[in-house]
Amino acid sequence: MTHRAEQPVQSNLLPLSxxxxxxxxxxxxxxxxxxxxxxxxxxxxxxxxxxxxVHSFQDSDKNWVGLSNFITYxxxxxxxxxxxxxxxxxxxxxxxxxxxxxxxAWCMTRTQLKGKSIFKGIAYxxxxxxxxxxAISLIYWFGxxxxxxxxxxxxxxxxLSGIVFAISFWAFPHALIILTTSLKQQDARLYEASEVLGAxxxxxxxxxxxxxxxxxxxxxxxxxxxxxxxxxxxxxVIGGQYNxxxxxxxxxxxxxxxxxxxxxxxxxxxxxxxxTFIVDQWVQKKQQSMFDSKSVVYQPxxxxxxxxxxxxxxxxxxxxxxxxxxxAGYSSLVSFWPYDLTLSLNNYQFDxxxxxxxxxxxxxxxxxxxxxxVGTAFIFLSAYGCQKIDVxxxxxxxxHMLSVIPSAIPGLVLGLSYIFFFNSPNNPLNGIYGTFLxxxxxxxxxxxxxxxxxxxxxxxxLPTEIESVTExxxxxxxxxxxxxxxxxTVPAVLEVGxxxxxxxxxxxxxxxxxxGVDTMLASVAVLNMDDAGDTAPxxxxxxxxxxxxxxxxxxxxxxSYLLLKRTDKxxxx
Amino acid sequence: xxxxxxxxxxxxxxxxxxxxxxxxxxxxxxxxxxxENGITELTVYTALEADLLKSYSEAFSExxxxxxxxxxxxxxxxxxxxxxxxxxxxxxDVIWGLAGTSLLKMKSEDMLATYAPENVEKLDSKFRDNSxxxxxxxxxxxxAAICFNTEEAKKFNLSKPxxxxxxxKPEYKGHVIMPNPNSSGTxxxxxxxxxxxxxxxxxxxxxxxxxxxxxxxxxxGSKPCKxxxxxxxxxxxxxxxxxxxxxxxxxxxDLVIPSExxxxxxEATAILNTTDKMDAAKTLVDWSITPxxxxxxxxxxxxxxxxxxxQPVEHFPAEVTEKMIKNDFEWAAKNRDEIxxxxxxxxxxxxxxxx
Numbered sequence: 001m002t003h004r005a006e007q008p009v010q011s012n013l014l015p016l017s018x019x020x021x022x023x024x025x026x027x028x029x030x031x032x033x034x035x036x037x038x039x040x041x042x043x044x045x046x047x048x049x050x051x052x053x054v055h056s057f058q059d060s061d062k063n064w065v066g067l068s069n070f071i072t073y074x075x076x077x078x079x080x081x082x083x084x085x086x087x088x089x090x091x092x093x094x095x096x097x098x099x100x101x102x103x104x105a106w107c108m109t110r111t112q113l114k115g116k117s118i119f120k121g122i123a124y125x126x127x128x129x130x131x132x133x134x135a136i137s138l139i140y141w142f143g144x145x146x147x148x149x150x151x152x153x154x155x156x157x158x159x160l161s162g163i164v165f166a167i168s169f170w171a172f173p174h175a176l177i178i179l180t181t182s183l184k185q186q187d188a189r190l191y192e193a194s195e196v197l198g199a200x201x202x203x204x205x206x207x208x209x210x211x212x213x214x215x216x217x218x219x220x221x222x223x224x225x226x227x228x229x230x231x232x233x234x235x236x237v238i239g240g241q242y243n244x245x246x247x248x249x250x251x252x253x254x255x256x257x258x259x260x261x262x263x264x265x266x267x268x269x270x271x272x273x274x275x276t277f278i279v280d281q282w283v284q285k286k287q288q289s290m291f292d293s294k295s296v297v298y299q300p301x302x303x304x305x306x307x308x309x310x311x312x313x314x315x316x317x318x319x320x321x322x323x324x325x326x327x328a329g330y331s332s333l334v335s336f337w338p339y340d341l342t343l344s345l346n347n348y349q350f351d352x353x354x355x356x357x358x359x360x361x362x363x364x365x366x367x368x369x370x371x372x373x374v375g376t377a378f379i380f381l382s383a384y385g386c387q388k389i390d391v392x393x394x395x396x397x398x399x400h401m402l403s404v405i406p407s408a409i410p411g412l413v414l415g416l417s418y419i420f421f422f423n424s425p426n427n428p429l430n431g432i433y434g435t436f437l438x439x440x441x442x443x444x445x446x447x448x449x450x451x452x453x454x455x456x457x458x459x460x461x462l463p464t465e466i467e468s469v470t471e472x473x474x475x476x477x478x479x480x481x482x483x484x485x486x487x488x489t490v491p492a493v494l495e496v497g498x499x500x501x502x503x504x505x506x507x508x509x510x511x512x513x514x515x516g517v518d519t520m521l522a523s524v525a526v527l528n529m530d531d532a533g534d535t536a537p538x539x540x541x542x543x544x545x546x547x548x549x550x551x552x553x554x555x556x557x558x559x560s561y562l563l564l565k566r567t568d569k570x571x572x573x
Numbered sequence: 574x575x576x577x578x579x580x581x582x583x584x585x586x587x588x589x590x591x592x593x594x595x596x597x598x599x600x601x602x603x604x605x606x607x608x609e610n611g612i613t614e615l616t617v618y619t620a621l622e623a624d625l626l627k628s629y630s631e632a633f634s635e636x637x638x639x640x641x642x643x644x645x646x647x648x649x650x651x652x653x654x655x656x657x658x659x660x661x662x663x664x665x666d667v668i669w670g671l672a673g674t675s676l677l678k679m680k681s682e683d684m685l686a687t688y689a690p691e692n693v694e695k696l697d698s699k700f701r702d703n704s705x706x707x708x709x710x711x712x713x714x715x716x717a718a719i720c721f722n723t724e725e726a727k728k729f730n731l732s733k734p735x736x737x738x739x740x741x742k743p744e745y746k747g748h749v750i751m752p753n754p755n756s757s758g759t760x761x762x763x764x765x766x767x768x769x770x771x772x773x774x775x776x777x778x779x780x781x782x783x784x785x786x787x788x789x790x791x792x793x794g795s796k797p798c799k800x801x802x803x804x805x806x807x808x809x810x811x812x813x814x815x816x817x818x819x820x821x822x823x824x825x826x827d828l829v830i831p832s833e834x835x836x837x838x839x840e841a842t843a844i845l846n847t848t849d850k851m852d853a854a855k856t857l858v859d860w861s862i863t864p865x866x867x868x869x870x871x872x873x874x875x876x877x878x879x880x881x882x883x884q885p886v887e888h889f890p891a892e893v894t895e896k897m898i899k900n901d902f903e904w905a906a907k908n909r910d911e912i913x914x915x916x917x918x919x920x921x922x923x924x925x926x927x928x
Contacts, residue, residue, distance in 0.1 A: 060658070078921045145804040158789060240789045243921075254647075255756040255792065257654030337803055339724070340823060354623035354646065425662055434664075517616060517643045531648075531792045532623065533799030533815075 026476055030391050037382045038395060041402045043429070044445050049409070051424070052417035056263035069264045079248060079261075083268065086229050086244045089163060090272065093228035097168050098221055101175035104317055109183040110209070111310035112302050119314040122321050124173045128549040129325070130506040130523045133542035134169040135237035136535060137328040138162060145338040147327075158240030166234045169324050171227045172317075175220045182216020183209070188298040201306075219283045222276035229272050230410035233508050237530050245269045246509075249412050253513060259419070266413040277408030325546070332540035347540040354532040356520030361544055364505055364522035367439050371504035375444035375451060376497040380489075383455035384481060388467065400456075407449035411509025418442050419513055434516025442514055443504045451496040458492030459485070491564060498556045502549045613853040614641045618656060620649040620758060621670035621840070622795065622814065625873060629669075632869055633860055640853050648793045649675060649758025660684060666848040667857055669712075672758040673839035674765075676709040677906035685709065686846040691859045700839060700878035709843040710862055713874035716837045716893050717763055718813040719829035720798035725807040736832040737767065740808065741782035749786045750797040751810035753921070755913050758838060759794025759812050764916060765905040766836025766898055777919075784920050802826055814873045817888040830890050834898040840874075 059065045073079055104123060108116055126134070142152040142162075154161040190212065194204045210217075232246030239247060245265055253262035300306075333343045351357040386400045406414070418441075422433045432438045462485065470480040486493070508523040515521055522545050529538035619626065623646055630642045645665065647655070653675040656665065660682065668676065679685055685708035693701055693710055700711030719740075721733055731748065734740055740749055754760035768776035788806060791797055797809030798816045802824035816828045842861045844854045860866060867879035875886045875893055885891065 076918070078917055139805075143805055156788075251756070255651055255654070255753075257651070257658035259658065336823060339804070339825060351627065352624050423662075517645055528647075531796065533791070533793065533796030535799075535803070 027391065030389050030477070033381070033389055034385050034392055034395055034399065037378075037385050037399055038402075040378065041382070041399065044441050045402060045406065048414070048417035048421035051420040052263050052266060052413065055260060055420050056267050058260060060258070060260055069260050073261065073264045073268075078243070079265070082243045082245050082248050082265075085160075085242055086246075086269075086272075089160060089235075089242075089244055090225050090229040092160070093164050093167050093171075094221055094225045096164055097171050097175050097224050097228070098179075098217065100168065100317065101172055101220070102179050102217070103313060104172075105176055105179035105183050106209070107310035107314050108180055109298070110300050111307045112300050113307050113310035113314060119318055122318045123176055125321055125325060126170045127173050128502060128506070128553060129170070129546045130233065130508060130526055130542055131167070131170045131231050132233040132237050132508065132523075132526050132530065132538070133328050133546060134324050135162070135166040135234045136526075136530065136539045136542060137324045137331070138166050138238060139535060140327050140331040140337070140539075141323070156240070158238060159242045162238040162240075163235050163242065163244075166238055167228050167231060169321065170231070170234065171224050172321075174227060175224050178220040178223060179213065179216055182213040182219075184297070185216075185295075186212040186298055188296040191298060215283045215286055219280050222280040222283070226273050226276045226408070226410075230269065230412070231509070232412060233527060236527065246410070246412055249416065250512070253416060253419075259416070262416055263420070266410075266416055269410055270408075270413060273408045273410055277405075281404070328539050328546075329543050331536055332543050334536065337536060347536040348544075350525070350537065350541065353529055353534050353537050355525030355529040355534075355537070355541065357525075360520040360525040361522045361541070361548075363436075363519055364545065365548065367436055367443070367511075367519070367521060368501045368504035370436060370440040371443040371447075372497045372501040374440055375447070375500040376493055378444060379448065379451040379455050379496055380486070380493060383452055383459055384485070387456055387459040388481070388485065389477070400452075403452040404449050406445050406447075409446075411446050411507060412512070414442060414446055415510035415513035418510070434514075434519065436519055438514050439511050439519060439521070440504075442510045443507065444500070446507065446510045447500055447503045451499060454496055454499070455489070455492050458489045462488055491560065494556065494560045494563070498553060501552055505545055505549045505552075612639055612641050613850055614643055615666045615850060615853055615857060616643045616645065616664060617667045617669050617857075618645050618652050618665040619668070619670040620647065620652045620672065622873065624818075625869075628872070629866075629869055632865065633857065636860060636865075637856055640856060642857075648756050650754070650756035650761070653678070653758075656684070657682065663845050663847045665845055666850050667842070667844055667854045669842045669857065669861060670840050671843075672762070673709070673711065673841050673902050674761070674906040674909060675758070676841050676843050677902060678909060679843070680708050681906075684845060684847075686844040686848070686851070686854075688844055688855060688858065690855070690862055693862060695880075696862060696878045697880050700841075709841045710858065711839040711841045711878045712861065712866070713840050713870040713878060714837045714876040714897070715759070715840060715874060716813050716830075716876070716897060717759065717766065717835040718798075718811060718816055718890070718893075719831060720801040720809040720811050720816045720819075721827045721829050722801045722804055722807050722825055723827055724825040725801075725804050729807060731807055733827065734808065734829060734831070737779070738833070739831075740810075741779065741786060743786075745786045745808060747786065747788045748807040749783070749810065750788055750800055750806045750808070751783075751790060752794040752797055753790040753792060754916055755921070756792045757794040760790070761905075761909070761913070762836040762838045763810060764912060766834070766900070768912065769836075769901060769904070770833055770898055777915075780916075781919070787920075790920070798826075813875070813889055813893060817886055818873070820888040828888070828890050830892055830896045832896075834896050835893070837876075837897045837900060839902070 056069055057064060057066060059069070107113060108120065113119075138157055140146055141148055142157045143149070146152070146157075152161075156162075157165070186209065190208050191204065194208050199207065229244070230246055232244070232250050235242065235244045235247045236250065245268060249262050249265045249269065252258045252265060331337060332347050333345070334340075335342050335344045335346055350360070356363075382399060382403060386396050386403075389396070418438060421427060422430055422438055424430060432441075466484055467477070467480060470484070471477070506523060508527055511521055512524050512527065515524055522541055526538045526541045526545070529535075529541065621629070626644050626646065630644070633642065634640070645652075649672045652671055656663070656668070656679060659665075663684070676685065687706040687708050689707045690710055693707070696711065701707065702709045719734060725731075726733065729748065731744055734745070751763065752760035754764045764780070767779055770776075771779055791800075794811060795815040796811075797806070798811035798819065799809075800806045801809035801811075802819040813828060816826055820826050820828070842858055844851070844858060848854050862878065864879055864882055867877045867882045870877045871883050871886070873886070875883060875889050876897075877883050
């Protein structure tokens with residue numbers, strides 16, 4: 001198979017027998033496939049980021065100024081103070097999130113508490129909300145007119161403590177997914193050994209459980225730290241005068257249209273994101289060897305104290321999660337907080353306010369659907385290229401590498417790099433600036449990594465014999481792909497699709513720089529309405545995003561259940 | 574159009590492997606098309622309040638149904654910065670409703686078309702560009718005001734401030750919110766009026782003292798008043814329009830016009846000299862100074878450009894007109910960059926509230 005694939009391309013030009021010509025066309029097609037994928041990745045990731053890098057060394061008239069932007073930046077105390085703030089926030093936020101999420105994951109995997117699936121479902125709710133929702137809800141709980149203002153243990157929610165609380169809600173499920181997987185993968189034989197050797201539960205915890213999931217912990221820490229330091233929506237809504245790097249980029253670019261300074265701050269923000277990315281990559285390589293075919297899955301025994309603790313803890317977390325959502329919903333229905341608490345739909349009259357009206361919501365649905373369709377198609381094609389197309393192994397490695405990088409690029413940085421690249425008058429693609437297409441492309445790239453890895457894993461699970469057999473039957477590879485590979489990976493395709501839809505609905509960071517006159521989005525509207533002081537309408541729009549993401553998610557669950565019953569019979573024999 | 578044909582080439586290339594992506598592109602290239610059915614679309618940049626835009630464009634399209642307005646709205650500082658940043662490749666055709674100081678800055682950057690709209694001589698001379706090459710025309714004036722929440726004041730036992738100086742009293746510590754002048758036009762007119770009324774040194778001293786009482790600075794100029802209306806803060810330094818409107822909605826607010834006098838700013842209109850829709854742009858600007866338009870402005874603003882139109886606005890303090898300071902817009906426009914960067918150095922992000 002490789003032998004045939006590596007035939008020189010020019011032989012295609014020679015008059016050949018029909019059979020040989022077919023094979024050569026196929027080999028050319030394979031190469032074109034990979035070229036198409038790498039072209040898209042270069043145009044939508046490599047070139048924009050390079051443009052950003054170049055701009056950090058230029059002034060606003062595009063003259064080369066060397067390091068002078070960086071010097072201006074470092075000599076402005078208002079800006080450099082944000083570095084310190086960002087690190088403080090990153091450290092505190094990460095400790096809070098990892099410790100709460102780890103305890104929750106431990107309860108899910110090491111106790112026999114009742115209602116695990118309900119608790120899990122509640123804990124994943126934040127994935128369906130824009131990050132701003134938790135910050136807005138917090139204002140109604142603990143703000144100066146908050147229902148439970150006196151309960152807030154710090155002076156005011158506007159500042160570090162408010163950001164930490166709100167972001168803990170939002171980033172919680174991201175940590176939970178990684179930690180649960182890691183705890184599940186621990187070998188039950190180690191626990192037996194520990195028990196036989198006479199170790200108590202605490203000793204077992206510190207000598208088996210913790211060391212066993214150290215890679216999961218490191219990986220979750222890296223992911224959470226990146227989320228905390230790169231999110232700007234929460235810091236914007238509830239940060240008060242607590243400036244962080246992410247809000248500085250926004251202020252420089254949107255507030256003052258100082259793009260060069262925005263590029264400089266972006267470079268600074270890339271440093272922690274890249275470090276955590278490298279750590280995460282290193283950990284994932286290590287982790288693969290932890291669980292092998294001889295390992296036994298741990299099944300917790302009933303234990304009254306442990307189970308009771310698990311139940312109480314998970315109930316507390318669930319109450320906090322639900323109260324955030326409930327308050328956002330309630331406050332969006334209150335006519336005039338706090339002086340007129342009658343319920344009405346006034347705050348849903350988006351056309352009378354800043355933020356783009358109901359059109360913004362429709363636009364978000366269009367954009368999220370577009371991201372789902374285009375993104376799923378592209379991710380399948382590129383993952384298939386990486387995994388199944390047997391030419392140019394080094395190019396395929398590059399494609400894989402480029403597909404993993406976006407997880408380390410903060411959305412704001414990606415969005416800003418798109419302004420530089422696509423809004424340049426010299427770029428033949430600048431016509432897409434301000435259209436839905438640029439929003440869709442940026443969202444696909446922003447959320448590429450998780451989709452790519454999901455798809456690659458699914459493709460890896462398929463037996464390679466499929467290709468060898470169909471090849472020997474002289475079936476072209478794309479027919480095999482369409483008739484065998486694609487149907488067999490339907491669950492992964494659906495999963496990637498829904499992941500892209502939900503994230504495109506809720507994201508603000510990349511798109512906040514890219515929306516145009518006709519393409520205002522709901523998530524950006526939430527931000528703008530809050531900016532204008534229309535907090536309750538902002539809560540209303542955030543609820544609309546949550547409700548539609550939830551509806552689509554439920555629809556997907558039902559749909560995939562039916563579809564799997566039809567197409568997935570082979571899995572269960 | 575070469576850009577859209579290039580776009581199609583890209584689509585075709587990608588479509589070799591994805592018909593779905595082609596469908597995605599196809600839809601969007603269609604949207605790039607210009608005017609259809611004889612309707613001209615104007616991209617209008619504005620810093621007007623969002624709730625006003627709809628009534629303005631509805632009234633305009635009654636008279637000119639063949640012109641469609643696409644609004645791009647943000648706060649004054651942001652729209653100003655956006656226009657300046659896009660200087661090489663301007664996206665806007667018309668600016669309708671932006672601070673006079675911002676337009677003066679753009680005039681000095683040679684971005685505005687010279688145009689004296691029909692009947693401009695009928696406007697109050699304060700509201701028009703009296704130079705040889707007129708390039709902007711005024712709509713109305715917006716006036717600074719303090720939004721004071723009486724309920725919160727009772728709760729914290731705060732007396733009602735009557736002057737700017739009052740706001741520096743220790744009793745108000747943590748109870749005052751004002752807009753960040755770097756992004757908000759209202760913020761800048763406050764800062765500029767303090768520097769003009771108190772003098773340079775005393776003006777900055779005043780802001781140093783005020784800063785210790787401020788709990789935070791906001792992006793937009795109406796937000797402090799809305800926060801005061803909802804009791805998030807007792808005192809919001811803002812402008813009169815949102816305050817009057819919120820009182821109408823039942824907010825427990827008093828509008829205070831400080832005794833030293835208040836800063837104010839003209840909201841004005843201009844045409845970008847790069848527009849390729851000059852006729853439609855002129856039609857819009859002509860319309861923007863008609864009595865009909867001025868009546869609309871009067872819904873929110875007590876002082877409008879067309880003499881004899883203005884009626885008292887509900888819940889609007891009557892003494893506003895006489896308290897407006899003698900404002901030197903040339904000075905405010907010329908020193909804008911310098912003042913703003915000084916302000917940022919002194920107050921932005923240096924003092925974080927303990928939390």
